Amino acid sequence: MTAPIHVGSEIGKLKTVMLKRPGEEIENFTPEMMPRLLFDDIPFLPQAQKEHDAFADILRDNGTEVLYLEKLSAEAIDAGNVKDAFLEEMLTESGYAAGTTHDALKEYLMSMSTPEMVDKIMSGIRKNEIDFVPSDLVSAAEDKDYPFFMDPMPNLYFTRDPAASIGDGLTINHMTFEARRRESLFMETIIKYHPRFANKGLHVWRGRDHKTRIEGGDELVLSDHVLAIGVSQRTSADAIQDVARSLFDPANDSGYDTIIAIRIPHNHAMMHLDTVFTMINRDQFTVHPGILGEGGKIDTWTLHPANNEDGFSIEHDQNLEEVLKKALNLDELDLIPTGDGDPIVAGREQWNDGSNTLAIAPGVVVTYNRNYVSNELLRKHGLKVIDTLSSELSRGRGGPRCMSMPLVREDL
Numbered sequence: 001m002t003a004p005i006h007v008g009s010e011i012g013k014l015k016t017v018m019l020k021r022p023g024e025e026i027e028n029f030t031p032e033m034m035p036r037l038l039f040d041d042i043p044f045l046p047q048a049q050k051e052h053d054a055f056a057d058i059l060r061d062n063g064t065e066v067l068y069l070e071k072l073s074a075e076a077i078d079a080g081n082v083k084d085a086f087l088e089e090m091l092t093e094s095g096y097a098a099g100t101t102h103d104a105l106k107e108y109l110m111s112m113s114t115p116e117m118v119d120k121i122m123s124g125i126r127k128n129e130i131d132f133v134p135s136d137l138v139s140a141a142e143d144k145d146y147p148f149f150m151d152p153m154p155n156l157y158f159t160r161d162p163a164a165s166i167g168d169g170l171t172i173n174h175m176t177f178e179a180r181r182r183e184s185l186f187m188e189t190i191i192k193y194h195p196r197f198a199n200k201g202l203h204v205w206r207g208r209d210h211k212t213r214i215e216g217g218d219e220l221v222l223s224d225h226v227l228a229i230g231v232s233q234r235t236s237a238d239a240i241q242d243v244a245r246s247l248f249d250p251a252n253d254s255g256y257d258t259i260i261a262i263r264i265p266h267n268h269a270m271m272h273l274d275t276v277f278t279m280i281n282r283d284q285f286t287v288h289p290g291i292l293g294e295g296g297k298i299d300t301w302t303l304h305p306a307n308n309e310d311g312f313s314i315e316h317d318q319n320l321e322e323v324l325k326k327a328l329n330l331d332e333l334d335l336i337p338t339g340d341g342d343p344i345v346a347g348r349e350q351w352n353d354g355s356n357t358l359a360i361a362p363g364v365v366v367t368y369n370r371n372y373v374s375n376e377l378l379r380k381h382g383l384k385v386i387d388t389l390s391s392e393l394s395r396g397r398g399g400p401r402c403m404s405m406p407l408v409r410e411d412l
């Protein structure tokens with residue numbers, strides 16, 4: 001029987017994937033809250049849901065089983081009988097470890113069915129929906145005019161980031177910004193208690209209790225023994241070293257012996273490696289030209305297991321193409337530039353996730369339809385491109401790879 005998580009590449013036929021259908025959380029906020037919630041606009045929910053359903057249909061039509069984070073979370077909480085414990089942790093991480101507000105929120109949420117409770121936590125809790133006026137100093141002196149007890153989690157539909165499947169296991173991530181930190185508690189709960197995942201021998205290569213930062217958009221599974229991880233706005237080199245120690249530990253038997261750390265610009269438009277670089281076929285990648293310096297240079301560091309104090313050796317390089325060829329044992333490589341090399345188009349289409357492709361089989365990718373220049377170029381390079389609707393979904397600043405967490409891929 002295949003393990004419930006089995007991902008040995010970025011491109012093997014996608015058998016099972018986890019999505020989150022956008023809910024109220026993607027519009028339950030004001031423009032003032034956008035920077036903190038990591039959105040640059042507020043999507044129109046009914047249209048975003050239509051687009052997301054169309055994306056899920058594409059995956060199903062191509063033979064992928066689609067699971068939903070919100071459903072798995074509620075099922076896991078019930079299966080583990082951990083509604084109380086889950087809620088305590090969620091309230092603590094939302095700033096209410098104890099006290100009268102904690103008690104009021106707990107009573108409100110516990111009165112709901114588990115799916116309703118999960119949905120409500122994801123959507124956010126406004127102050128005016130509970131018959132309770134807090135009397136503590138923080139509420140009176142600091143938070144009086146703030147409309148929420150618990151913030152919405154609009155980034156949940158980017159299921160790629162809070163956790164990442166690698167081999168027969170995953171990392172459950174300590175995320176960079178407060179706005180996303182609580183998200184990975186759902187995945188941790190699913191892995192611990194959902195009958196599909198619990199007690200199935202899955203490896204948690206690195207759990208969410210770590211303090212160094214890593215997000216799934218930076219974690220690319222290039223093969224069954226090679227990873228690429230971005231050193232980015234969201235993932236620190238420290239965390240990459242942690243992952244290396246865990247994966248290279250012979251006792252863990254991960255199969256991974258190579259991690260290529262790639263340093264990319266640290267900004268919101270290019271927050272993760274997968275916003276500028278994705279693998280789409282055995283020897284083909286998309287790359288945003290904006291990350292490459294003069295002569296196509298970019299800093300990479302390749303880590304291998306070693307018998308030294310750190311547990312790994314490090315080799316610095318600046319030629320991504322050569323580094324990839326060596327690690328993947330390839331003679332030739334096709335690095336396809338976002339926007340066909342036109343600086344205006346490349347900038348625009350990268351902003352709209354033109355480099356953020358989801359491979360559903362070798363040479364078959366799902367992309368946003370708005371990135372028509374990059375899509376055409378991919379077709380010219382022999383790829384099968386299935387483009388999906390993107391007017392509203394793209395407003396959250398993530399594309400098809402960001403919106404999907406592969407759980408099972410066929411081996412190549």
Ligand SMILES: NC(=O)NCCC[C@H](N)C(=O)O
Nearest residue numbers: 038158217272396397398402
């Ligand atoms: N892997 C990805 O690049 N995910 C996109 C995440 C977008 C989200 N608004 C964020 O800033 O975290």
